Amino acid sequence: MQSSISYIALKTIWIKECTRFLRIWVQTLVPPAITMTLYFVIFGSIVGERIGEMGGRPYMEFIVPGLIMMSVITNSYSNVASSFFSAKFQRNIEEMLVAPVSPAVIIGGYVGGGLARALIVAIIVTCVSFLFVENVNIHNLLILVITVILTSTLFSLGGLINAVHAKTFDDISIVPTFVLTPLTYLGGVFFSIQLLPGIWQTIAQANPVLYMVNAFRYGFLGVSDVNVGVALAVIIGFNLVLFITAYTLLKRGAGIRS
Amino acid sequence: MKALSIRGLKKTYKGGQIALKGIDLDVEEGDFFALLGPNGAGKSTTIGIISSLVNKTEGQVTVFGFDLDTQLSDLKRQIGLVPQEFNFNQFETVQQIVVNQAGYYGVPREVAKERSEKYLKQLSLWDKRNSPARMLSGGMKRRLMIARALLHEPKLLILDEPTAGVDIELRRSMWDYLEDINKQGITIILTTHYLEEAETLCRNIAIIDQGTIIENTSIKRLLATLNMETFVFDLAPNDNDETTQALTLEGFTWRIVDGHTIEVDVEKSQGLNRVFEQLSQQKITVLSMRNKANRLEELFVNLVEKGRQPAAAGA
Numbered sequence: 001m002q003s004s005i006s007y008i009a010l011k012t013i014w015i016k017e018c019t020r021f022l023r024i025w026v027q028t029l030v031p032p033a034i035t036m037t038l039y040f041v042i043f044g045s046i047v048g049e050r051i052g053e054m055g056g057r058p059y060m061e062f063i064v065p066g067l068i069m070m071s072v073i074t075n076s077y078s079n080v081a082s083s084f085f086s087a088k089f090q091r092n093i094e095e096m097l098v099a100p101v102s103p104a105v106i107i108g109g110y111v112g113g114g115l116a117r118a119l120i121v122a123i124i125v126t127c128v129s130f131l132f133v134e135n136v137n138i139h140n141l142l143i144l145v146i147t148v149i150l151t152s153t154l155f156s157l158g159g160l161i162n163a164v165h166a167k168t169f170d171d172i173s174i175v176p177t178f179v180l181t182p183l184t185y186l187g188g189v190f191f192s193i194q195l196l197p198g199i200w201q202t203i204a205q206a207n208p209v210l211y212m213v214n215a216f217r218y219g220f221l222g223v224s225d226v227n228v229g230v231a232l233a234v235i236i237g238f239n240l241v242l243f244i245t246a247y248t249l250l251k252r253g254a255g256i257r258s
Numbered sequence: 259m260k261a262l263s264i265r266g267l268k269k270t271y272k273g274g275q276i277a278l279k280g281i282d283l284d285v286e287e288g289d290f291f292a293l294l295g296p297n298g299a300g301k302s303t304t305i306g307i308i309s310s311l312v313n314k315t316e317g318q319v320t321v322f323g324f325d326l327d328t329q330l331s332d333l334k335r336q337i338g339l340v341p342q343e344f345n346f347n348q349f350e351t352v353q354q355i356v357v358n359q360a361g362y363y364g365v366p367r368e369v370a371k372e373r374s375e376k377y378l379k380q381l382s383l384w385d386k387r388n389s390p391a392r393m394l395s396g397g398m399k400r401r402l403m404i405a406r407a408l409l410h411e412p413k414l415l416i417l418d419e420p421t422a423g424v425d426i427e428l429r430r431s432m433w434d435y436l437e438d439i440n441k442q443g444i445t446i447i448l449t450t451h452y453l454e455e456a457e458t459l460c461r462n463i464a465i466i467d468q469g470t471i472i473e474n475t476s477i478k479r480l481l482a483t484l485n486m487e488t489f490v491f492d493l494a495p496n497d498n499d500e501t502t503q504a505l506t507l508e509g510f511t512w513r514i515v516d517g518h519t520i521e522v523d524v525e526k527s528q529g530l531n532r533v534f535e536q537l538s539q540q541k542i543t544v545l546s547m548r549n550k551a552n553r554l555e556e557l558f559v560n561l562v563e564k565g566r567q568p569a570a571a572g573a
Contacts, residue, residue, distance in 0.1 A: 002331065005364025012361025019354070091345035095406075098309045098339050099362035100331035258271060258312050 013109020040132045065217040066189030076114040076152040080159035081172045103250035114156030144219030151212040157242035261445040267317035277303040279469040292456035295466035338407030342418040348392035363410035377405040397428040488550035494543035
């Protein structure tokens with residue numbers, strides 16, 4: 001009985017979230033297509049031709065998985081952070097709080113929304129990449145799918161936690177600007193960490209985005225700077241920590257109950 | 259069966275502000291109950307705790323026998339909440355808002371859509387079902403919140419100042435609707451600043467001030483304690499056009515409002531006949547007569563002032 005009620009509630013939040021980002025598709029789905037086209041043109045075609053190969057692949061092919069992953073990360077995060085914070089700001093989060101919806105269901109619904117947007121954006125960016133890369137061979141589809149789902153889940157959870165703590169709209173842009181962007185750019189999207197000198201390679205391995213980009217690149221191209229098993233374990237570990245954090249915050253009513 | 263039972267409910271907010279000092283309250287099933295109090299008295303905190311939007315500090319709350327601490331999901335299913343402020347997504351359509359809300363309570367989407375037609379029609383919102391909520395008028399938004407609260411068919415409907423800012427005609431139609439659903443068996447708890455609203459609709463009443471219940475009784479019993487009422491008499495003009503100039507009223511406290519209007523304080527034991535007798539003797543015609551203030555309003559002010567006296571004396 002309770003499980004069927006929870007399932008309906010989960011589905012409702014998910015539909016509501018998908019309806020939200022599809023309603024404003026010009027703001028949510030078009031910008032990643034334009035941004036990534038520019039990346040492909042500038043870094044792939046113009047600069048890439050002068051770089052030659054990276055990780056044993058033409059530079060354009062090398063950056064495709066990284067750019068897809070970059071879109072997945074930013075869209076998962078911003079979707080959940082802005083949607084949950086808006087719900088808090090407009091107080092329509094109370095619609096869920098007064099109903100018999102458990103924190104796990106709220107998390108599941110919002111993360112599901114972030115995941116849906118990230119997957120649509122990933123497909124759009126992949127389609128854009130076909131305009132620039134001649135032969136796209138997928139090395140391991142399972143690793144590819146698992147990585148994109150786990151990464152999107154991870155950053156959706158991160159966006160949710162950010163929104164729970166946020167008090168103003170500025171608070172939900174600080175993390176993407178000062179944390180996510182540097183981590184993504186330094187996470188091996190545009191280069192192999194083997195190019196980094198000595199100690200910097202070790203430091204780069206502390207960046208969780210590196211594991212996501214490389215696991216995804218392995219699924220795509222069969223090349224990776226890190227062990228794929230370790231990469232997946234790291235992503236799963238972060239997911240667990242963030243889920244427990246988000247669950248505890250919602251259960252306590254942090255930032256949403258007085 | 260008790261629709262709501264509250265025992266020793268206390269709430270202290272972060273920063274030390276005490277909102278509730280240990281209130282006890284019972285609302286019987288099927289009742290139309292008013293919770294009154296001045297701003298900051300603790301009404302919204304009480305409602306917030308019952309609907310689990312506010313964490314209590316101490317005490318016990320049960321709704322239709324379900325305990326807030328141990329049977330929260332069951333308790334939530336019994337309640338429909340109409341909050342004071344608009345708290346729906348302004349960009350969603352009317353139907354999306356009500357159907358989604360039902361979904362949070364586990365109502366399947368198809369059933370929710372059918373019910374949405376029923377309740378949106380009852381509240382004259384069906385024509386607006388595809389309009390974004392931000393396009394609705396204030397009155398429509400209030401009705402939307404009532405429809406949203408009813409879609410999962412709760413047994414207890416809590417309305418926090420539902421007619422604030424609503425014009426008189428719409429307020430009356432909302433009263434009729436609330437009376438109808440109360441007759442169908444839904445218990446209603448209402449907070450309002452319009453005391454006329456409480457007097458018209460509610461059978462029982464609790465008055466809360468400074469986190470304490472200062473009165474909890476039936477409206478009838480409460481009004482029976484009212485000893486004196488002030489009446490306003492509109493008098494016909496005489497030849498001099500100053501009817502009230504030479505007027506006398508023995509045994510009453512009275513005041514001149516203007517040349518043709520007076521206010522008279524009448525105790526229950528005195529009756530109004532003596533006023534009319536004296537006015538007739540002076541050949542003065544009464545054109546109309548009305549209560550100066552809402553009767554409940556007078557009682558409310560008296561009770562709140564009385565409740566604050568010891569604190570004021572000690573301050």
